[in-house]
Amino acid sequence: MAEPERLHVTAPEGDYDIFIEPGLIERIPARVTGIGLGERIIVATNTTLAPLYGERLAATLPNAAVVTMPDGEQYKTLDTVAQLYADFAAAGLDRVGTVIALGGGVVGDTVGFAAATYMRGVRLIQMPTTLLSMVDSSVGGKVGVDLPQGKNLVGAFKQPDAVLVDPAVLATLPEREWRCGMAETIKHGFLNDPQLLELASYRQGFSGPDDAVQLVRRAIQVKIRVVEADPYEHGVRATLNLGHTFGHAIERVSHYSWLHGEAVAVGLVAAARLSYKIGLCDSDLPGQVEEIVRATGLPTRFGDLDPQAIYDAMATDKKWQSGKSRFILLRSIGQPEIVSGVDPVAVLDVLTSLR
Numbered sequence: 001m002a003e004p005e006r007l008h009v010t011a012p013e014g015d016y017d018i019f020i021e022p023g024l025i026e027r028i029p030a031r032v033t034g035i036g037l038g039e040r041i042i043v044a045t046n047t048t049l050a051p052l053y054g055e056r057l058a059a060t061l062p063n064a065a066v067v068t069m070p071d072g073e074q075y076k077t078l079d080t081v082a083q084l085y086a087d088f089a090a091a092g093l094d095r096v097g098t099v100i101a102l103g104g105g106v107v108g109d110t111v112g113f114a115a116a117t118y119m120r121g122v123r124l125i126q127m128p129t130t131l132l133s134m135v136d137s138s139v140g141g142k143v144g145v146d147l148p149q150g151k152n153l154v155g156a157f158k159q160p161d162a163v164l165v166d167p168a169v170l171a172t173l174p175e176r177e178w179r180c181g182m183a184e185t186i187k188h189g190f191l192n193d194p195q196l197l198e199l200a201s202y203r204q205g206f207s208g209p210d211d212a213v214q215l216v217r218r219a220i221q222v223k224i225r226v227v228e229a230d231p232y233e234h235g236v237r238a239t240l241n242l243g244h245t246f247g248h249a250i251e252r253v254s255h256y257s258w259l260h261g262e263a264v265a266v267g268l269v270a271a272a273r274l275s276y277k278i279g280l281c282d283s284d285l286p287g288q289v290e291e292i293v294r295a296t297g298l299p300t301r302f303g304d305l306d307p308q309a310i311y312d313a314m315a316t317d318k319k320w321q322s323g324k325s326r327f328i329l330l331r332s333i334g335q336p337e338i339v340s341g342v343d344p345v346a347v348l349d350v351l352t353s354l355r
């Protein structure tokens with residue numbers, strides 16, 4: 001059998017590899033070395049994924065126990081982390097053991113934070129199961145939880161010992177979640193890989209696992225390039241927020257009836273329009289971006305949400321340093337730029353054009 005695709009990531013606290021292979025979940029001991037198979041292993045997942053994949057994964061590993069958290073962003077909390085600590089202890093996890101975070105970004109962030117802090121940190125393997133977590137959240141070392149005061153307000157940098165990506169598990173992902181992952185995937189294309197955008201119209205039932213490997217690999221490579229250049233988000237890593245200033249505001253104003261990826265999709269269109277409006281890019285770009293977003297089946301308009309309310313929600317974004325607007329915009333596809341102090345009238349005009 002061919003070797004799995006293997007990508008290397010250089011990080012300040014230690015390098016790691018990302019393995020990509022359809023069916024990997026069935027054969028980890030044969031494929032992945034150096035993950036402490038002799039020690040206690042905790043497969044930490046949620047109640048949806050435990051019966052689908054968690055039990056099966058644990059059965060292939062010696063000395064593994066399954067620990068679950070409830071399913072949903074509302075459980076990405078310190079209470080859940082406390083419960084995970086208790087479950088880790090009850091399952092006999094000590095400081096030489098390994099935690100495998102099996103799930104989407106919610107599991108990856110919450111379990112990752114628990115693994116970063118339990119006994120001052122145990123080994124962590126990320127096993128992402130959503131498209132979003134494969135191409136985005138499992139790579140780069142950010143882990144954490146939400147507070148009642150806001151999302152992702154508590155966290156740490158915890159580099160995984162490995163990231164194991166089995167694109168075959170995407171077969172059971174709900175279609176709406178697939179599209180949300182596509183929003184981040186095409187975002188990576190706009191930032192750094194125009195060729196990735198040619199894969200954008202692939203649907204979930206694409207022609208086969210090889211195509212999924214291609215799509216996921218190219219999107220991960222963009223994330224790797226960015227986090228290697230700026231591991232702690234002092235500069236270029238902020239460009240990963242393309243479409244997100246608008247997106248977060250749309251999510252909030254919709255009271256989270258819009259999913260993150262759907263809101264980011266409209267945010268990408270908005271960022272392209274704003275780029276043109278302030279003279280940063282040429283006139284073709286907004287149409288190109290909109291066409292690619294539409295081809296994935298994602299929304300390009302926010303409909304009946306109020307543009308002024310979206311603007312007001314943006315103005316309280318934690319990334320607008322000292323009240324000054326800050327956007328990730330595009331000079332062209334593959335050339336993002338961080339722009340501060342954009343004229344509010346231009347921003348409102350763009351929002352009004354997207355109803």
Ligand SMILES: NC(=O)c1ccc[n+]([C@@H]2O[C@H](COP(=O)([O-])OP(=O)(O)OC[C@H]3O[C@@H](n4cnc5c(N)ncnc54)[C@H](O)[C@@H]3O)[C@@H](O)[C@H]2O)c1
Binds near residue numbers: 049072073129142152
């Ligand atoms: N750490 C980072 O750098 C980073 C980056 C981006 C996003 N995030 C975080 O990621 C989270 C969102 O992650 P997400 O979009 O993966 O959502 P999610 O983890 O909530 O997963 C979405 C849903 O799909 C289900 N699911 C997951 N895999 C499945 C599969 N293979 N088959 C069937 N169902 C499956 C989950 O149980 C869940 O109900 C947010 O909390 C966000 O803040 C973190």
Ligand SMILES: [Zn+2]
Binds near residue numbers: 184244260264
């Ligand atoms: Zn995002």
